[in-house]
Amino acid sequence: MNAPELSGEMIIRGGTILTMDDAATVWDDAAIHIRNGVIVDIGPSHTIKAHETGCRTVDAHGCAILPGxxxxxxxxxxxxxxxxxxxxxxxxxxxxxxxxxxxxxxxxxxxxxxxxxxxxxxxxxxxxxxxxxxxxxxxxxxxxxxxxxxxxxxxxxxxxxxxxxxxxxxxxxxxxxxxxxxxxxxxxxxxxxxxxxxxxxxxxxxxxxxxxxxxxxxxxxxxxxxxxxxxxxxxxxxxxxxxxxxxxxxxxxxxxxxxxxxxxxxxxxxxxxxxxxxxxxxxxxxxxxxxxxxxxxxxxxxxxxxxxxxxxxxxxxxxxxxxxxxxxxxxxxxxxxxxxxxxxxxxxxxGIPGGGVLAPGMPATLQIVDLSGPHHSGVGDIWSQLVYSTHPGDVRDVIISGVSVVADKKVVSEDVRRPALAQ
Ligand SMILES: [Zn+2]
Missing domain, CATH: 3.20.20.140 (Metal-dependent hydrolases)
Structure with missing residues (x-):
C-alpha cells in the first residue's frame, strides 16, 4: 500500500475520546499525541501541549475518537x-x-x-x-x-x-x-x-x-x-x-x-x-x-x-x-x-498486540467519527449515540498504526483502482 505515512508526530485534537480501557474512560475535548505510529500521550486537550511545532494537527471537534x-x-x-x-x-x-x-x-x-x-x-x-x-x-x-x-x-x-x-x-x-x-x-x-x-x-x-x-x-x-x-x-x-x-x-x-x-x-x-x-x-x-x-x-x-x-x-x-x-x-x-x-x-x-485500547504505548489504530449529522442531535450518552444512532457514513478518518487509511471519508490508497465486479 502506498498510503502516506503520517508525519513523525501528529496530534488529534478536540473530539470525545473513548479509550476502551478497563475503566471505560471517556474524555470530552480531548487529544491524542502520536509519534511514529504509537500513542505517546492521550487525555483532556489542555493537558496535551508538547511538540506541536512541525507536528500535523487533525481537528476532531464534533467527532468521537475510538479504536477501529x-x-x-x-x-x-x-x-x-x-x-x-x-x-x-x-x-x-x-x-x-x-x-x-x-x-x-x-x-x-x-x-x-x-x-x-x-x-x-x-x-x-x-x-x-x-x-x-x-x-x-x-x-x-x-x-x-x-x-x-x-x-x-x-x-x-x-x-x-x-x-x-x-x-x-x-x-x-x-x-x-x-x-x-x-x-x-x-x-x-x-x-x-x-x-x-x-x-x-x-x-x-x-x-x-x-x-x-x-x-x-x-x-x-x-x-x-x-x-x-x-x-x-x-x-x-x-x-x-x-x-x-x-x-x-x-x-x-x-x-x-x-x-x-x-x-x-x-x-x-x-x-x-x-x-x-x-x-x-x-x-x-x-x-x-x-x-x-x-x-x-x-x-x-x-x-x-x-x-x-x-x-x-x-x-x-x-x-x-x-x-x-x-x-x-x-x-x-x-x-x-x-x-x-x-x-x-x-x-x-x-491476538493483535496492543489492539482495541487507546493508551500511551499502544499503536495508534483508531477511527474518527463525525457526530455533526442531524441524526446525532440531542445530548444523550456518547456510548448510546455511537451504538444506536451512528452509521458507516459517519466515519470520517481511519488510522492504522499511525498510517492514514481513510481520510475525509475516502480510502487513501488511491493508486489501487476499485475494480468493477465481473457479474
Ligand atoms: Zn461464516
Missing part, C-alpha cells in the same frame, strides 16, 4: 456473491454458495472481491478482519493494497472448493513448510472427519497457529454432527484438541450448558454474528450466558452473502437490541458491552 473495529468473522471475497442466496435456510444457502464458488472462483476473482470488501470495511471504521476463505493469500494481498489488516489462513473442508486441493494435501504441505502460520481454519465440524480435525489441531500446535472455525450455527448442523460424531460440535472441537485460548468460534448459537463450560474452560473466544444468524433463521446465541461464564465475546458480520453488508455499526446495534428481547431485559447487553465486543475483545481474540 475488529470484524472477528467474515468471508471478504463473498462480496462477489452478494444477493445470490437470500431468504433461505443455512443448508440451502450453503448448497447455492458452494456450487457458485466451485464453478466460478479463481484467485484473481477472490482478490477482486476481497479488495472491494476491504474498501467497504475501511469506510465503515473496520481496521482488522478475520477472514476465512479460499486462496487466503489473495485476501491478504487485497488488504495490503487497500490498507485493511486481513487475518487469514488455510481453510479446510471436504466439500468441493475452488482450490481443488484435498484436506490431506493441504495438511501435508503445511507440515512440510517448516514455518510459522498465523491461522488454520477448519470450516466446521460437519465438513471434516474427526481424524482430520485432530490433525489440524496438531498442526496448529506445531506451527503456532490460531484456529478459526464455524460451530453450532443452526439446528440442522446439530443433527448432522450428532449423526456423524455422536455429540455436539463444541464437544467434538474439545475432544479433537481444537478448543483452546487461541480459538475463535464463529456463531456458537446452539450450546448446551456443558458446551458453554468447555468454551469457558478452554479460554476460547466466540465471534457473535447476529445479522447472519437472524437472516438465516439460525437462532440467537446465548451471549449473556457466555459472558456470565467468562467467555470473551467479539462481533463478526459474516460474509456479504449471509449478512449482505460488512457494517459493524449495524452488527453492534443488532447485538445490543437482540439480547434485550431474548433475555426479556433491556439491560442484558448494553452499548458499552457491544462497543467493547467490536473493538477490544475482537483485538484480544485475534
Amino acid at each position: 473495529f475488529v470484524n472477528a468473522h467474515t468471508h471478504l471475497a463473498m462480496t462477489l456473491f452478494r444477493g445470490i442466496a437470500d431468504d433461505v435456510h443455512l443448508q440451502d444457502f450453503l448448497r447455492r454458495v458452494v456450487a457458485e464458488e466451485s464453478e466460478t472462483l479463481s484467485p484473481q476473482r477472490v482478490y477482486t472481491g476481497a479488495l472491494n470488501a476491504c474498501y467497504e470495511s475501511l469506510l465503515a471504521g473496520t481496521t482488522d478482519a478475520l477472514d476465512m476463505y479460499w486462496f487466503p493469500h489473495e485476501a491478504v494481498s487485497a488488504g495490503r493494497d487497500a490498507g485493511l489488516r486481513v487475518h487469514a489462513g488455510e481453510a479446510f473442508a471436504n466439500f468441493p472448493t475452488p482450490e481443488h486441493t484435498s484436506v490431506e494435501t493441504k495438511l501435508d504441505s503445511l507440515n512440510a513448510a517448516d514455518r510459522r502460520v498465523p491461522w488454520l481454519m477448519p470450516h466446521s465440524v460437519y465438513a471434516l472427519t474427526e481424524d482430520q480435525l485432530s490433525r489440524i489441531a496438531a498442526s496448529a500446535q506445531e506451527l503456532g497457529a490460531r484456529i478459526h472455525v464455524h460451530a453450532a450455527e443452526n439446528e440442522g448442523e446439530l443433527a448432522t454432527v450428532r449423526a456423524q460424531h455422536g455429540t455436539t460440535p463444541i464437544e467434538v472441537l474439545h475432544r479433537t484438541g481444537l478448543l483452546s485460548s487461541r480459538t475463535v468460534i464463529a456463531h456458537a448459537v446452539h450450546l448446551t450448558d456443558n458446551d458453554i463450560s468447555l468454551i469457558a474452560e478452554a479460554g476460547a473466544s466466540v465471534a457473535h454474528c447476529p445479522w447472519s444468524n437472524l437472516k438465516l433463521a439460525s437462532g440467537i446465541a446465548p451471549v449473556r450466558a457466555l459472558l456470565d461464564a467468562g467467555v470473551r465475546v467479539c462481533l463478526g458480520t459474516d460474509g456479504a452473502v449471509s449478512s449482505n453488508t460488512l457494517d459493524m455499526w449495524t452488527t453492534m446495534r443488532l447485538a445490543a437490541v437482540l439480547h434485550k428481547w431474548r433475555d426479556h431485559d433491556p439491560a442484558s447487553i448494553g452499548s458499552r458491552a457491544v462497543l467493547a465486543m467490536a473493538t477490544r475483545h475482537g483485538a484480544e481474540a485475534l
Whole structure:
C-alpha cells in the first residue's frame, strides 16, 4: 500500500475520546499525541501541549475518537456473491454458495472481491478482519493494497472448493513448510472427519497457529454432527484438541450448558454474528450466558452473502437490541458491552498486540467519527449515540498504526483502482 505515512508526530485534537480501557474512560475535548505510529500521550486537550511545532494537527471537534473495529468473522471475497442466496435456510444457502464458488472462483476473482470488501470495511471504521476463505493469500494481498489488516489462513473442508486441493494435501504441505502460520481454519465440524480435525489441531500446535472455525450455527448442523460424531460440535472441537485460548468460534448459537463450560474452560473466544444468524433463521446465541461464564465475546458480520453488508455499526446495534428481547431485559447487553465486543475483545481474540485500547504505548489504530449529522442531535450518552444512532457514513478518518487509511471519508490508497465486479 502506498498510503502516506503520517508525519513523525501528529496530534488529534478536540473530539470525545473513548479509550476502551478497563475503566471505560471517556474524555470530552480531548487529544491524542502520536509519534511514529504509537500513542505517546492521550487525555483532556489542555493537558496535551508538547511538540506541536512541525507536528500535523487533525481537528476532531464534533467527532468521537475510538479504536477501529475488529470484524472477528467474515468471508471478504463473498462480496462477489452478494444477493445470490437470500431468504433461505443455512443448508440451502450453503448448497447455492458452494456450487457458485466451485464453478466460478479463481484467485484473481477472490482478490477482486476481497479488495472491494476491504474498501467497504475501511469506510465503515473496520481496521482488522478475520477472514476465512479460499486462496487466503489473495485476501491478504487485497488488504495490503487497500490498507485493511486481513487475518487469514488455510481453510479446510471436504466439500468441493475452488482450490481443488484435498484436506490431506493441504495438511501435508503445511507440515512440510517448516514455518510459522498465523491461522488454520477448519470450516466446521460437519465438513471434516474427526481424524482430520485432530490433525489440524496438531498442526496448529506445531506451527503456532490460531484456529478459526464455524460451530453450532443452526439446528440442522446439530443433527448432522450428532449423526456423524455422536455429540455436539463444541464437544467434538474439545475432544479433537481444537478448543483452546487461541480459538475463535464463529456463531456458537446452539450450546448446551456443558458446551458453554468447555468454551469457558478452554479460554476460547466466540465471534457473535447476529445479522447472519437472524437472516438465516439460525437462532440467537446465548451471549449473556457466555459472558456470565467468562467467555470473551467479539462481533463478526459474516460474509456479504449471509449478512449482505460488512457494517459493524449495524452488527453492534443488532447485538445490543437482540439480547434485550431474548433475555426479556433491556439491560442484558448494553452499548458499552457491544462497543467493547467490536473493538477490544475482537483485538484480544485475534491476538493483535496492543489492539482495541487507546493508551500511551499502544499503536495508534483508531477511527474518527463525525457526530455533526442531524441524526446525532440531542445530548444523550456518547456510548448510546455511537451504538444506536451512528452509521458507516459517519466515519470520517481511519488510522492504522499511525498510517492514514481513510481520510475525509475516502480510502487513501488511491493508486489501487476499485475494480468493477465481473457479474
Ligand atoms: Zn461464516
